Amino acid sequence: MLKVEGINVYYGHIQALKEVSLEIKQGEIVTLIGANGAGKSTLLKTISGLLKPKKGTVVFEGKNINGKAAQTIVKQGISHVPEGRxxxxxxxxxxxxxxxxxxxxxxxxxxxxxxxxxxxxxxxxxxxxxxxxxxxxxxxxxxxxxxxxxxxPRLLLLDEPSMGLAPLLVKTIFRIIEEINKGGTTILLVEQNAHMALSVANMAYVLETGRVVISGHPDELHSSEQVKMAYLGGH
Structure with a gap:
């Protein structure tokens, strides 16, 4: 449904995304995890047309949406829930x-x-x-x-939906994310709460300093020592 291929994005002279590629199949929940400043929000903004990549392509349902205006991308079926609401x-x-x-x-x-x-x-x-x-x-x-x-939308981009919420509300928000997905909406989820994100996802990518360093099924990431130490509190 969505294919991001080799995108490079800059803020002035600072490179925020370096050759990032990912794929989302229709009906999936795909999650992006990574530390603050890893480039997760930048990637969502690039997909939704708020930022333009210097290099690389973003293809949605077979159409190249690179450089399209944000409202055109909404019309094509992508909605973005930004960080900070x-x-x-x-x-x-x-x-x-x-x-x-x-x-x-x-x-x-x-x-x-x-x-x-x-x-x-x-x-x-x-x-x-x-x-x-x-x-x-x-x-x-x-x-x-x-x-x-x-x-x-056919694809919903969610940026840090649980940020600043009490644990009970976090559970509610994630239950609703699963309901939205069951209703037929594909979801790309950026989330600091790696445990919760991996528990609902079909596929996961780890971003570090603008690069995808690991990708795979959430179970594989759950059992990866590198991911455990960095994002799951060593558990």
Missing amino acids: RIFANMSVEENLELGAYLRKDKKGVKDDFDMVFDLFPRLQERIKQQAGTLSGGEQQMLAMGRALMAR
């Missing part, structure tokens, strides 16, 4: 969700997707008229995910 704090929950669907013309489909989002996140329905900035951190994360789903 980036909701519109002064708008209501309802308005935030409506903005997620701003490129769509199918009114009935949009109404159905409101119902789908409220099924996944009942808390958002309870808070529908509330200003988004007054929600708790967990509710804001749910809103950011719900807003991305309103574009009806």
